[in-house]
């Protein structure tokens with residue numbers, strides 16, 4: 294699945310940003326969340342959580358959630374052009390990609406479609 298950069302017309306595979314689809318950041322986010330919960334939260338006494346512990350729990354869960362979203366992005370191609378760093382590369386086969394190619398009269402090399 295090749296993508297096209299709308300700015301420099303580079304054809305190839307987009308890359309991910311640091312906080313989107315970065316598997317190492319995703320692992321760090323999930324581990325941080327789990328570690329914070331393990332260190333701070335006593336699951337035998339959830340009713341006794343004060344506001345500070347509740348806040349830590351909320352931040353931990355958020356960190357894990359963001360990490361999971363990051364993992365999900367990792368399985369999809371990125372949308373940032375590796376050549377000029379413009380986000381929003383279009384998939385050539387998609388309707389938006391086809392429309393952009395038609396409107397701008399772009400010639401796509403035959404081998405780029407494979």
Ligand SMILES: [Zn+2]
Pocket residue numbers: 298299300301302303374375376377378379
């Ligand atoms: Zn580009």
